[in-house]
Amino acid sequence: MDDAMSGGAEPLPDGAGTPSGGLAGQLLVATPALVDGHFRRSVVLVLDHDDDGALGVILNRRTTIEVDDVLPGWSSTVTAPGGVYEGGPVATDSALAVGLLAVDPEDEPIGWRKMFGRVGLVDLDAPSSVIEDALAGMRIYAGYAGWGDGQLEAEIEDGSWLVLAAADGDLLHASPDTLWRDVLRRQGSELRLLSTYPEDPTLN
Numbered sequence: 001m002d003d004a005m006s007g008g009a010e011p012l013p014d015g016a017g018t019p020s021g022g023l024a025g026q027l028l029v030a031t032p033a034l035v036d037g038h039f040r041r042s043v044v045l046v047l048d049h050d051d052d053g054a055l056g057v058i059l060n061r062r063t064t065i066e067v068d069d070v071l072p073g074w075s076s077t078v079t080a081p082g083g084v085y086e087g088g089p090v091a092t093d094s095a096l097a098v099g100l101l102a103v104d105p106e107d108e109p110i111g112w113r114k115m116f117g118r119v120g121l122v123d124l125d126a127p128s129s130v131i132e133d134a135l136a137g138m139r140i141y142a143g144y145a146g147w148g149d150g151q152l153e154a155e156i157e158d159g160s161w162l163v164l165a166a167a168d169g170d171l172l173h174a175s176p177d178t179l180w181r182d183v184l185r186r187q188g189s190e191l192r193l194l195s196t197y198p199e200d201p202t203l204n
Contacts, residue, residue: 022049023152025116027164028056029183032197034160038089041180041199044145044161045171047098047115054147057098059139059170060179061086067140071095077128079137079172087141097122099131099138100171109134119171137172162191 028044039058046056065084067075074097075082087096101109101118108114111126112134122131122138147155155161164183173179184195 022046023054023163024049025119025166027166027170027183028152028156029162029164029180031159031162032194033158039145039160043170043179043183044088045098045119045166047119047121047144049152051149053149054152055090056145057087057096057141058085058145059173060176062176063142065142071124071140074124074128074140077132077135077138078140080174081176085139085141085176087143088145090144090146092143094143095124096141096144097124097138098141098171100136101134102136105134139172164191 023046026046028042028046030039030042030044034040034042041060042058043060044056044058046054048055062081063084063086067078067082067084070084084095086092098115099112099120099122101112101120104118108120109131111123111131112120113123114120118136122135124140152161156163164187167183167186170179170183173182175182181195185192
């Protein structure tokens, strides 16, 4: 990842960043069948989904990079545990800030681009002071996860992903390392059993 990460809106493809339907606001939870290094045991929050494809960010991949090392002035705004998160394999040299508004305002704050509900993108080129009071929390991601037309649907059909409802605390989860298990544990009995699946499948 390049230390010279750019502003929050830079990585998004044309047409993204407007409120959308489809799977936006849902979680993609990797099944044990998905062994890809980027997405193994990942929990992805879908930010945008339409006929052209989908994009989201991986919620549970924290890096060792500190926010102030790449985006001075924003470290006090991000939610603990802080640092930069690996959002996905696309545009990894750019930063994407995903925030949660404290309330659903009548007028959107300066530097805010709504995705769904109270979740949106924060403009990292703006001073943090113009929006930090409106936020319940925020995380910064290097890159994002992206799928072309029909690609995500095919992966879901193949059994790589579970599509599950997101809880209010998932975006800003206090323990990202346990998020995969925590999301599965709150599901019904069959899915809950997946949370016990060992890191090394040969031990199953």
